Amino acid sequence: MALEFIRRLDVPDGHGWRDIGCGTGAVTRAVLDGASPAQVVGVDPSESYVRYARQNVTDSRAHFVRGDAMRLPFPDGGASVxxxxxxxxxxxxxxxxxxxxxxxxxxxGTVAAYLWDYTQGGMELIRYFWEAAVSLDPDCREQDEAVRFPLCEPGPLGELLKSAGLAGVKVDEISVPTRFRHFDDYWTPFLGGQGPAPSYLASLPQKRQNALRKRLRAHVPTEADGSIALTARAWSGRGVRPSHD
Structure with missing residues (x-):
């Protein structure tokens, strides 16, 4: 997903990039692999993520710093993307x-972002989880990303970019297949405890976790060989900083 996002920006070689909210460095790696940058600087508020990225993205063109997305530690106009x-x-x-x-x-210069689509037909692995969870516990609906994050749709994402005065704003769909070998392969990521769905699952007593697992297993589409073939969709938005703000 990240590599396709970067490639679609079609930025010429040799430019300076900034990766905002870099986390463990996945998008920075995609920039290095797909865009031939002169430099990429990732910024994240989490010291542990910054430390991990520094240890695992060892390309000399990549650097990582700690910082807040709402107060970026960079000078005006210092990057191309x-x-x-x-x-x-x-x-x-x-x-x-x-x-x-x-x-x-x-x-x-270019400003671009992508977000998962949590609506019906979007991030299907999450969608099936919440449909099963809400069927057992209607009160959990407010924790569903589709409810919590209205920004993750084409219209709101486009308006967000326009709010910064960007020109030529465009929002595209990126879809990738997500195939799981069997149900446990699908279920295991929800046991990690990070993110709305895993956090909700971790909050449940074991009996209710088991009930949710059973309900989800009965409803997620499964192939004859036990595999599960789903689709993950994201919305990718971009715009250009005008010559005169």
Whole structure:
């Protein structure tokens, strides 16, 4: 997903990039692999993520610093591209983050972000989870990403980019297959405890966890060989900082 996002931006070789909310460095790796940058600087508020990224993304063109997406530690106009992957919906005031991304790129520079689509037909592995969870516990509906993150749709994402004064804003769909060998392969990521769905699952007593697992297993589409073939869809938005703000 990240590599396809980067490739679609079609940025010429040799430019300076900023990866906002870099986490463990997945988008930075995609920039290195798909865009031939002069430099990529990732920024994240988590010291543990920054440390992990430094240890695992060893390309000399990549650097990682700690910082807040709403107060980026970069000068005005110092980069050609600012990107963010699967992050803006978690930022308390995403408008500030996008305004900051616009500030740090030069005139004519690109600002781009992608977010999972949590609606029906979007991020299917999450969708099936919440449909099963709500069928057993209607009160958990407010924890569903589709409810919590209205930003993760084409219209709101486009308007967010326009709010920063970006020109030529465009939002595209990126879909990738997500295939699981068997149900346990699908279920295991929900046991990690990070993110809305795993956090909800971890909050349940074991008996209710087992009931949810049983309900989900009965409803997730399964092939004859036991595998599960789903689709993950994201919305990718981009815009250009005008020559005159």
């Amino acid at each position: 600012a990107v963010s992957g699967l992050v803006l919906n978690f930022v308390p005031v995403p408008e500030r983050a996008v305004a900051e991304m616009s500030r740090i790129v030069r005139a004519g």
